[in-house]
Amino acid sequence: MKKLFLYSLFFGVLVSCKSNIYRNESDSIRKQFRKVKKTIFHKESVPLSNGKNPEWINTVNFNLRKPNFIILHHTAQDSLEQTIRTFTLSRTQVSAHYVISDDGKVVQMLNDYLRAWHGGNAIWGKNTDINSASIGIELDNNGSEPFSEEQISSLIALLTRLKKEYNIPTPNIIAHSDIAPSRKSDPSAFFPWKRLSELGFGIWPDAAIENAPENFDAILALRIIGYDTRNLSAAIRAFKLHYIQNEVDDVLNEKTINTIYSIYKKQ
Structure with missing residues (x-):
């Protein structure tokens, strides 16, 4: 019964889109359903390195992922x-x-x-x-x-x-x-x-952009904001594509540094 309940709950979520995209299920969608179901109900415990074998005891206290x-x-x-x-x-x-x-x-x-x-x-x-x-x-x-x-x-x-x-x-x-x-x-x-x-969807630099402090590390700030700076040129270009749309290049000039500082302060 518990297994049937879990499957019913899972399948109900899959078909609950307001657009009802699944009402004309294709073979590919059914195949994907079966694959996900198999993963969810897989109960073959894998022994740990210390020789212990985890025991399965089901809980009903769970839900699906929450987007962030x-x-x-x-x-x-x-x-x-x-x-x-x-x-x-x-x-x-x-x-x-x-x-x-x-x-x-x-x-x-x-x-x-x-x-x-x-x-x-x-x-x-x-x-x-x-x-x-x-x-x-x-x-x-x-x-x-x-x-x-x-x-x-x-x-x-x-x-x-x-x-x-x-x-x-x-x-x-x-x-x-x-x-x-x-x-x-x-x-x-x-x-x-x-x-x-x-309107509250994303952040934007201040109207009057403040000059960044002399010791401000713009590259570190980009990482703190969230950018992957391993390819620094790409990270700078992506930042400017978002926040300085009339100057999309990889030049880390004064305007760019000050804009990074403005966004950094809003994190």
């Missing part, structure tokens, strides 16, 4: 339909929780409590598995044009719900380029981060 970040992307594709196809083919190994089209239509592709494959190899601060802690939102945009008003309006409405529902910290609404600076540049410099920050 929201990662924003642009699709770099030509249409909503193309993106949906990409995200529904098992061979692509990529997905997101939500896709927002140019006309503002919102498509939910995965329950918020499940782990989508949107961030890839990414780091933010000490978080080395961003997919396990985040919701991925893709905006239908090829990266070389402004985002539409309808699209941003729907994004704001979605962020409003998600931030409240999961108590997402304001600084934890960030870009794909922030978490993967060596690989990604989305969303592009057209993305209105300042406008979103004014």
Whole structure:
């Protein structure tokens, strides 16, 4: 009975998306369900190095993961339909929780409590598995044009719900380029981060940027903010793509240092 209860609970969450994306289950989705079910109910204990063999005693005191970040992307594709196809083919190994089209239509592709494959190899601060802690939102945009008003309006409405529902910290609404600076540049410099920050979604430099102290270590501050600075040029470029969108390069000049200081103080 307990096993049946756990499976029913798990399956109920999988099919509870408001978009009901699972109502026309494909063989691939059924296969994935079976794989996840097998993992959840696996009870073969592995002996410890001291020879002890852990004993299984079930508990009902558990729940699913709680997202703590929201990662924003642009699709770099030509249409909503193309993106949906990409995200529904098992061979692509990529997905997101939500896709927002140019006309503002919102498509939910995965329950918020499940782990989508949107961030890839990414780091933010000490978080080395961003997919396990985040919701991925893709905006239908090829990266070389402004985002539409309808699209941003729907994004704001979605962020409003998600931030409240999961108590997402304001600084934890960030870009794909922030978490993967060596690989990604989305969303592009057209993305209105300042406008979103004014509504409580992400942070933005002060209007009057204060000069950083003489002993301020901008590289250390980038790491404290969250950036992976092993490729320093990429980290600086990603920071400027987010916060200095009219000057996207890897030059660590006075303006950049002062902007880093402004963001550092908001952490």
